[in-house]
Amino acid sequence: MSKDNYERVLLEIDADPRIPGAKPFVHIGSLSYSTDKNEILFLFGSVFLINNITCGEDGFYTIEMTLYSDYDHQLKPTFDQMRNKYYHGEISLLTFAQVLYDLNRFDEAEEYINRYLHDLPQDHEDTARCYDLLGSMAVAEGDYDKSLIWYNQSLEFKMRTLPKGDPSIAETHKSIGDVYRKKGNR
Known part of the structure; x- marks a missing residue:
């Protein structure tokens, strides 16, 4: 894949650890090789709802996401259908x-x-x-x-x-x- 196919992206993730049914995540900044990193590790299989995608004047895309919970009643039918197909x-x-x-x-x-x-x-x-x-x-x-x-x-x-x-x-x-x-x- 050429470099022209890549876009710069900033992920803004709203992840509340108190939400029931959400996959766990952990701050791993202290384990990073770079001391100025503020890194979060999400468990494989975490699902996010994309709320908004914008492109700023600087060319960076900002993707606003929310950590999905199995208990979200609006998304449950969609997620159940995907789970039946892939899981x-x-x-x-x-x-x-x-x-x-x-x-x-x-x-x-x-x-x-x-x-x-x-x-x-x-x-x-x-x-x-x-x-x-x-x-x-x-x-x-x-x-x-x-x-x-x-x-x-x-x-x-x-x-x-x-x-x-x-x-x-x-x-x-x-x-x-x-x-x-x-x-x-x-």
């Missing part, structure tokens, strides 16, 4: 990669999936999900041969780790069949 247990790099995939940001999604795969323990259940998502991205990009490699890796993993007849195995067989259909090999 499969614990929020992870794979969850984030799935969101990037849905935004057609395949290179970034692949980067997060590969990082996640590298950190997963052997035979972790998310391994097959990673392979399936990589296969889906390859299909979306029209690289059917690459998608078959990923789907076959997923199938081999599932056949080795899941009980015989698990529906996920059939889903991967279907994905492989769909790729062959798209390639014209019936």
Whole structure:
């Protein structure tokens, strides 16, 4: 990515630690290498509501955000819908990669999936999900041969780790069949 694609951004975050249901955060300024930093670390999976975005005369964008709480009744239906689509247990790099995939940001999604795969323990259940998502991205990009490699890796993993007849195995067989259909090999 070239430097021209970047914008300067200032994040103004309203985060009240007393809000029930909000992810925890902590001031880590004392741990920073730079003594003049006032840094806050938010737990991975924290969600923010964007209140306003402005661009000042100096070219800096200011994004005003509020830390989201699970108990916010206005946002709960939207967040529940997103949770049902992306949330499969614990929020992870794979969850984030799935969101990037849905935004057609395949290179970034692949980067997060590969990082996640590298950190997963052997035979972790998310391994097959990673392979399936990589296969889906390859299909979306029209690289059917690459998608078959990923789907076959997923199938081999599932056949080795899941009980015989698990529906996920059939889903991967279907994905492989769909790729062959798209390639014209019936």
